[in-house]
Amino acid sequence: MGKQEILRLVVPCYNEEQILEESAARLLEKLRSLTGAGKIAAGSGILLVDDGSSDRTWEIVCALQEANPEIAGIRLSRNRGHQIALWAGLMTARKNSDAVISLDADLQDDIEVIDRFVEEFQNGADIVYGVRSCRDTDTFFKRSTAEAFYRLMNWFGVKILFNHADYRLMSRRALEALSEYREVNLFLRGIVPLLGFRQAVVTYERKAAERPTHYPLRKMLLLALDGITSFSVTPIRLITLLGIVMLGLSALGVIYYWIVYLNGGTVRGWTSQVFIILILGGLQLFATGVIGEYIGKIYMEVKARPRYFIEEERGTDGEKR
Numbered sequence: 001m002g003k004q005e006i007l008r009l010v011v012p013c014y015n016e017e018q019i020l021e022e023s024a025a026r027l028l029e030k031l032r033s034l035t036g037a038g039k040i041a042a043g044s045g046i047l048l049v050d051d052g053s054s055d056r057t058w059e060i061v062c063a064l065q066e067a068n069p070e071i072a073g074i075r076l077s078r079n080r081g082h083q084i085a086l087w088a089g090l091m092t093a094r095k096n097s098d099a100v101i102s103l104d105a106d107l108q109d110d111i112e113v114i115d116r117f118v119e120e121f122q123n124g125a126d127i128v129y130g131v132r133s134c135r136d137t138d139t140f141f142k143r144s145t146a147e148a149f150y151r152l153m154n155w156f157g158v159k160i161l162f163n164h165a166d167y168r169l170m171s172r173r174a175l176e177a178l179s180e181y182r183e184v185n186l187f188l189r190g191i192v193p194l195l196g197f198r199q200a201v202v203t204y205e206r207k208a209a210e211r212p213t214h215y216p217l218r219k220m221l222l223l224a225l226d227g228i229t230s231f232s233v234t235p236i237r238l239i240t241l242l243g244i245v246m247l248g249l250s251a252l253g254v255i256y257y258w259i260v261y262l263n264g265g266t267v268r269g270w271t272s273q274v275f276i277i278l279i280l281g282g283l284q285l286f287a288t289g290v291i292g293e294y295i296g297k298i299y300m301e302v303k304a305r306p307r308y309f310i311e312e313e314r315g316t317d318g319e320k321r
């Protein structure tokens, strides 16, 4: 059994000054109990990614790192959003870890599950997904929007795991594979299942949020739109289909109006004209919008801008500190 492997917990933190110390303390406790029990190697640790916070988050990360050899921190040059902060953490951690677990700073996801993640990993899994068994602790609004999102994604042919957010373990080779994905529009939940390898699922219950979310509806909608257009061309196909249907209807319309014309009824038809103009105008704008969404994606991808810059790092050189 490949025992005694180095585990790293990667935690993106954006303006988390209020909870970071407590969260770090609880994670350290968990980590030390695992190391103490000999389940993971002594060099295991926590990587805190400060996603360009504007509060005292980085100061706290530095203080935590000074006080605890297990903690390391990187600070991104500006706020880049959860997905990229997570990516930066994963890419940094893969250099000196055998397995990495990503989780949110507010510890809404039960950290007791980490034991089971590690077990699955030691039984040979390369990717272990944390899946929430129930969403009772969420507000009705969050629950229903999340469900609509999953349904929509699946309907568009994007296979994402129901009730899995970004709480997961990945082995080093899964991370190496992940690092080959160069897309700028990051949607990890969509990419990770594409990697293959041995995948496992661990279910758990998620706690209610203790602080207001950093994912308001606007960001959720953007993430959904990004998720769909980065992984599926179904929207464009639907527009083609719509175009075909409209073409058929137009043919019928042409025949109908031709007959009306032949019968000398040319003055009537103001209402139908207005309808046609409105409906076609709306559809054309919609179609242009969807196509534009994809062209925008291509534009961003072609530029291939760097995803993030690290402004400062503390204690990231693995065993040395």
Ligand code: UDP
Pocket (backbone or CB within 6 Å): 011, 012, 013, 014, 015, 016, 051, 079, 080, 081, 082, 085, 086, 103, 104, 105, 106, 108, 212, 213, 214, 215
């Ligand atoms: N986060 C981040 N950058 C951002 C927004 C959020 O790194 O721009 C981090 C945040 O610190 C937390 C995680 O992403 O660790 C999830 O954020 P939050 O808990 O607000 O989202 P929710 O739990 O509501 O999905």
Ligand code: MG
Pocket (backbone or CB within 6 Å): 104, 106, 108, 209, 213
């Ligand atoms: Mg949260």
